[in-house]
Amino acid sequence: MAEVLGVLTKYNQLMYQGLQETLYMVGFSLIIAVSCGIPLGILTAITRKGHILENKVLHKFLDIIINIGRSIPFIILMVAVIPFTRLLVGTSIGTTAAIVPLALAAIPFVGRVIDNSIQEVSLGVIEAAQSMGATPGQIVWKVLLPESLPSIILGITLTAINLIGYSAMAGAIGGGGLGDIAIRYGYQRFKIGIMIETVVILIILVQVIQWFGNKLAAYFDHKT
């Protein structure tokens, strides 16, 4: 037992750095994905048939874009966007470079999550706002987003957890983070203890994020 603990302490510094890298990648890609995905999701939702800015062509276009984005396996996307990553970051290796494919994969995901959340807002409430003379912009800001906020928060929580999973994969191509450690030490050097430790840290991380997301969503939810 003492031996195992000794090994673990030896690698504490390594684990700490890995966790930091994971949080850095996930945090930044999440911010980018949310800031692009929310407008994408809103636009997809409100151009749907019968909604406030019905537009068949635009809706179909956005819908297909989101579906395509979500059907590409992350591992393939990661490799495919290397030239783009190089253009943007200057390199295709390292944690900063990993943010590019992570964000690109998460944007359509967030888009769909927001689209779904907004669809949950009852048409009656939207109609009430229209009957008061609200503009589409007012309806988005004062009705759609506040009314679907709890659902949006849960959706973003889901995205964050997905990104943790993806970031582990990014480790495979030199992205750094906990996934990288698990592969280099655990898989390639047969250090099972380290592999288990990274997994435990990831489990705790996911639990904490989900718990926080649930709490935050409940705080904003006044439906019951």
Add this chain to the structure above:
Amino acid sequence: MIELKDLNKQYRTPHGSLTAIESINLKIREGEIFGIIGPSGAGKSTLIRTLNLLEKPTSGRILINGQDITALSSKALRKKRQKIGMIFQHFNLLSSRTVRDNICFSLEIAGVPRAKQASRVERLMELVDLTDRADHYPAQLSGGQKQRVGIARALANQPELLLSDEATSSLDPESTESVLKLLAKIRDELKLTVVLITHEMEVIKQVCDRVAVLEKGKIIEQGKVIDIFANPVQPLTRRFIKSVIDFNLPTNLIDEHNSDQLIRVSFLGKSTHQPLISSLVRKYGVNANILYGKIDDIQGTPFGTLVLKLEGEEKLVKDGVAYLNERGLSVEVLNHG
């Protein structure tokens, strides 16, 4: 105030076009509570929703104070809608806002300066008697309270017209009554015009001045509520009236008296204050035995029916019936005996 001219609305469905309302011509006067009643699927909802163009008519014109709202630009229409309040069957309140903020919502939409919002909201909460619920969320309110929030919200921008889309249909009888009383009160105090749709004759009976009956997209009968109640023409109208005031004789009574002379006397308003039955007895020497009776009241006007068994000489009975007719009662002979 409102004039609908040749209003039509057709929906395109995969199975061809469906007519929701057809050739609607209607005038609604300023300051009245106008009711539109019809069974479900009659087009009531479509009709009321054309009044603020939530539903665009296929053809026809909608004049509000002489202005054709179908010709307005979308910006001008939004401005106009601020002066047309609307309340809904399912309230349609924002679940994420408190009572206070829900009412404030319509002021925000209209761009009322923040400094003015608070005092107006306070006054509206007083009007609908919800001051003590100001910081509650809709989920914490009863149906009646939610609808009162809806009313306050609809009144926030001082509309000239209030549309009520089945506003009491999902409320219990007690809340229905309090909401209807509130509607009558705001009409009196704020001098606005109210158009409501309902499938409940009780609502029409309690608050409406005039009523139109809608069947399969067409108006089949309209007039003052009291006149429609006293003298319904269409079978559908009769059915609606029967749902609140059933003047039919119980069948066992009919069987029991199938060899007697029975008449049904209906009366409305003033004639109830005259001792007509006793005059009948005294003047013609006819014996009148009251078998069955019902008296109701429509917004303060007594309205009722009596079934009498008459006994006496045939000619005297005939004269007596003629006398009652003369005095403004409507008499129907049920059974000649």
